[in-house]
Amino acid sequence: MGLSPKAFTFATGCFVALGSILFGYDLGVIAGVLVAQDFIDTTGNPDATYIGFIVSALLLGAFCGCIPAGLLADRFGRRWAIVVGCVIFMLGGILQTAAMNREMMIAGRFFAGMAIGMLSMLAPLYQSEIAHPSIRGRLTTLQQFFLGIGAFIASFVVYGMQVHHAGTAAQWRFPLGLQMAPCVPLATMIFLFPESPRWLMSVGKEEESVAALARLHANGDTKDNLVLAEAAELKAALAHEREVETGWASLFTNRKNFRRILMGITLQFSVQMTGVSVFQYYAPAVFANLGFGAERSLLFQSISSVVALIAQFSCILLVDRLGRRQPLIWANIAIGVTFIIGTALQARYPASTGNIGAAYAYIVMTWLFNFAFSCAVGPISWAYPAEIFSTSIRAKGTAVTSMACWVANFMIAQVSPIALDSIGWRYYLVFVVCSFTNALTFYLFFPETAGRTLEEMEQYINESGYLVPLHKSRGLRSATEREEELRRGITAVTGADEVLQQVQQVPSAGDSDKYSNNDEKLAQKV
Known part of the structure; x- marks a missing residue:
């Protein structure tokens, strides 16, 4: 096993x-x-x-x-x-x-x-x-x-x-x-x-990034909901950073x-x-x-x-x-x-x-x-x-x-x-x-950093006040809860929902004649 x-x-x-x-x-x-x-x-x-x-x-x-x-x-x-x-x-x-x-x-x-x-x-x-x-x-x-x-x-x-x-x-x-x-x-x-999936995505190796995420977080399953949501957040965050x-x-x-x-x-x-x-x-x-x-x-x-x-x-x-x-x-x-x-x-x-x-x-x-x-x-x-x-x-x-x-x-x-x-x-x-x-x-x-993904940290810290005790979001958030949200397709990075929806609109892999290599298609889409 x-x-x-x-x-x-x-x-x-x-x-x-x-x-x-x-x-x-x-x-x-x-x-x-x-x-x-x-x-x-x-x-x-x-x-x-x-x-x-x-x-x-x-x-x-x-x-x-x-x-x-x-x-x-x-x-x-x-x-x-x-x-x-x-x-x-x-x-x-x-x-x-x-x-x-x-x-x-x-x-x-x-x-x-x-x-x-x-x-x-x-x-x-x-x-x-x-x-x-x-x-x-x-x-x-x-x-x-x-x-x-x-x-x-x-x-x-x-x-x-x-x-x-x-x-x-x-x-x-x-x-x-x-x-x-x-x-x-x-x-x-x-x-x-595996190489860092975040580094791979940052240098344009999207397929390899998704594959690395899948190997680390889903036993190699590139269709896993957590993998797709993480990849969507990562791609959206990098798109913003490039600006x-x-x-x-x-x-x-x-x-x-x-x-x-x-x-x-x-x-x-x-x-x-x-x-x-x-x-x-x-x-x-x-x-x-x-x-x-x-x-x-x-x-x-x-x-x-x-x-x-x-x-x-x-x-x-x-x-x-x-x-x-x-x-x-x-x-x-x-x-x-x-x-x-x-x-x-x-x-x-x-x-x-x-x-x-x-x-x-x-x-x-x-x-x-x-x-x-x-x-x-x-x-x-x-x-x-x-x-x-x-x-x-x-x-x-x-x-x-x-x-x-x-x-x-x-x-x-x-x-x-x-x-x-x-x-x-x-x-x-x-x-x-x-x-x-x-x-x-x-x-x-x-500010507290636990319970948030790396991709949402940018927005979270920017919104947190310089004097943390005066900021309402200073509390600790459950990391398990955040991970479960990702599994349900709930993202926290601007633009990630659109990327994730594009992936979810890909037809079922059951049509083996049309999508004989569905993992690769999904990776390319993300």
Whole structure:
């Protein structure tokens, strides 16, 4: 028995999310690499500033990878862009694993980062464009879940190497080499899965677009009502988009597009201003300040990875039911509370006091922080930008907003080791303030995107007021209800009804002499 359409689409989304493992694995592995004695010796005993640059070279590369990813995705399709990202990552992984000095290590980090910047943008882009309306959030939040899987694997690999191979080259070279493993199946098997039907329609390949939609949403049945309604909305939306400028400049010169860009950039910056990268990159150093050794610190990080996976899985299960807006608001408030408690503990009971109870209480706060972050902030930060842009500018828009992610990430990675050395726990006060201002920003300016198709999002966001609480359509709509409307032929995009009626007027396929290849006729008509 074959997979149901939703199961097949979900499996496709999971496969593409293999690229997300790369970033998650690097987040988990670099903290252990930086404290390995052989790595320190090989790179010439780098100071805090240089350690920050080793970490942030990957982020600089990720920043540089976003625009090429958008160009490739629009020109050659989402799948070919993913393949290019995998090849570049292999180059970066080889350089890191074989690094003999700082320069080689930084070059490897840059190329690996460039690929991560590409793949982390392309995965939710592709996932959003293949998803059923009722499970779009579930697919796009897979990005963070697989990122968590990568971090989980890395934490235990690093812990195992610390226990069994401490002081050897293998302690850091083996974990860095292992990160290339997911690239092989992703690059070699991606063409077994359908291309994005939205990209296909945007480049005039209508028959292939309908066939891809049918394969994803109807077991290949191009006569399925859902497929025909989705294709009609997509074609109508693209016809409208062709009437306006859709180049790169339009992201900033068009007022409506610029609003979306600001929303995406704000969201990506808000992620880093929760302080998540401090724990991701420098957890061993943070825990060392509490008096814990390297082995115990890595164990705490491994437990934190498990907590994150549980939270990310919860997000996948609930995001289409709870939406995007409310989880972002409440998760940031929870993060702010954990930082208040954690900062107070460090201020009142520094490591010099030897208060082991306070130290463990702080560790628990980092786990609670990670749960709050991973159940909403991390996953939705990748899902939301891929939903708010129209098809013609989606790759461009997500490329620009992803660049904001890496700029913010670069800033935190570079500043954090210096700030921790200079002002200690006072540095955390920045994240206390920002977590609460994040929540207020989402409440005021971010409309709910769940329960709507990508094609109707253009009109919905344009009609939503800049102050969302004052707009009557801010509420969450059932994604299942929207999908059922499509199955009944109810569309929400101007002009889609006319396209759908043309298809429905095609005579029955029962006349085999006249319509021996009815699927092709329907595809051409749409």
